[in-house]
Amino acid sequence: MGNLLKVLACTDLEHGQIVFLDFEHAQPTEAETAVWNQVSAVLEEAHGILAELQSYNGAGQEIREAIQNPSDLQLQEKAWNAVCPLVAKLKRFYEFSLRLENALRSLLEALTSPPYAPMQHLEREQALAKQFAEILHFTLSFDELKMTNPAIQNDFSYYRRTISRNRLNNQQLDAENEVNNEMANRMSLFYAEATPMLKTLSNATTKFVSENKTLPIEDTTDCLSTMACVCRVMLETPEYRCRFTNTDTMLFCMRVMVGVIILYDHVHPVGAFAKTSKIDMKGCIKVLKEQDSNSVEGLLNALKYTTRHLNDDSTSKQIRAMLQ
Numbered sequence: 001m002g003n004l005l006k007v008l009a010c011t012d013l014e015h016g017q018i019v020f021l022d023f024e025h026a027q028p029t030e031a032e033t034a035v036w037n038q039v040s041a042v043l044e045e046a047h048g049i050l051a052e053l054q055s056y057n058g059a060g061q062e063i064r065e066a067i068q069n070p071s072d073l074q075l076q077e078k079a080w081n082a083v084c085p086l087v088a089k090l091k092r093f094y095e096f097s098l099r100l101e102n103a104l105r106s107l108l109e110a111l112t113s114p115p116y117a118p119m120q121h122l123e124r125e126q127a128l129a130k131q132f133a134e135i136l137h138f139t140l141s142f143d144e145l146k147m148t149n150p151a152i153q154n155d156f157s158y159y160r161r162t163i164s165r166n167r168l169n170n171q172q173l174d175a176e177n178e179v180n181n182e183m184a185n186r187m188s189l190f191y192a193e194a195t196p197m198l199k200t201l202s203n204a205t206t207k208f209v210s211e212n213k214t215l216p217i218e219d220t221t222d223c224l225s226t227m228a229c230v231c232r233v234m235l236e237t238p239e240y241r242c243r244f245t246n247t248d249t250m251l252f253c254m255r256v257m258v259g260v261i262i263l264y265d266h267v268h269p270v271g272a273f274a275k276t277s278k279i280d281m282k283g284c285i286k287v288l289k290e291q292d293s294n295s296v297e298g299l300l301n302a303l304k305y306t307t308r309h310l311n312d313d314s315t316s317k318q319i320r321a322m323l324q
Contacts, residue, residue, distance in 0.1 A: 053149075059151070059155055083159050097197055110128050133227070231256050271307070275316070
């Protein structure tokens with residue numbers, strides 16, 4: 001990612017504490033190694049998943065021809081043969097989301113566990129904080145690609161209709177062995193979401209908080225708000241921004257910032273938009289809107305449509321207007 005994030009100071013956090021997150025050069029300490037290795041094994045696949053999704057063209061033409069000519073068995077077979085490998089690919093994406101969910105849980109456990117406060121965790125466990133950021137960067141990247149590719153749901157819908165039709169005719173197709181009915185139902189729910197990866201992480205974070213009743217919820221939300229603050233400060237401060245060597249660095253920071261805001265909004269009882277929130281939402285939205293609109297449209301949409309508390313009465317009219 002080039003010359004990334006060597007410095008970060010966030011001085012407006014509670015008690016005036018300073019956080020320095022080295023997203024570029026952070027290496028795991030001995031205490032971090034076990035979790036780092038586990039998460040690293042998952043993240044190694046992330047680039048390949050994004051590349052596959054980016055090149056996903058769908059079987060739209062074959063499907064249209066098959067639907068328009070229902071009695072032409074050759075066209076039916078052609079469409080089926082085009083869709084099956086694509087559905088296998090969609091299955092791999094879905095299964096990766098489950099692995100990503102487990103990786104996130106491991107990071108949350110490490111970054112919020114006693115006896116250290118969230119601020120201390122981020123300072124002590126730089127390599128894990130970097131991995132947390134990389135998961136969020138992947139998640140927002142995946143969802144942006146998915147939202148702009150209607151072929152994914154079209155292909156999967158055709159696949160399910162064909163399976164159902166053949167089941168009624170007492171026929172079983174080979175592809176059913178790979179994607180059985182239970183798996184197809186779970187995949188259908190996953191891809192029905194506008195931002196499926198982000199939904200997965202939001203649910204995982206909420207579940208993590210609810211299952212760890214002895215862990216104060218603030219330990220998790222403070223970890224998220226700190227990361228949001230760090231990214232915002234880096235994006236809006238010229239002396240930090242001038243160290244970026246390419247636009248990928250800016251986009252990385254924006255995606256991480258939006259990702260932690262959404263997670264915070266799902267976990268915190270009053271959300272990210274209330275006056276009592278530890279996230280400066282006006283500042284975060286402002287820094288996004290100062291960027292090229294093409295690069296941030298998906299991120300602004302994510303804040304509008306995947307947060308939980310934006311439309312609450314406690315959200316100021318100014319913040320709502322900024323997201324219109």
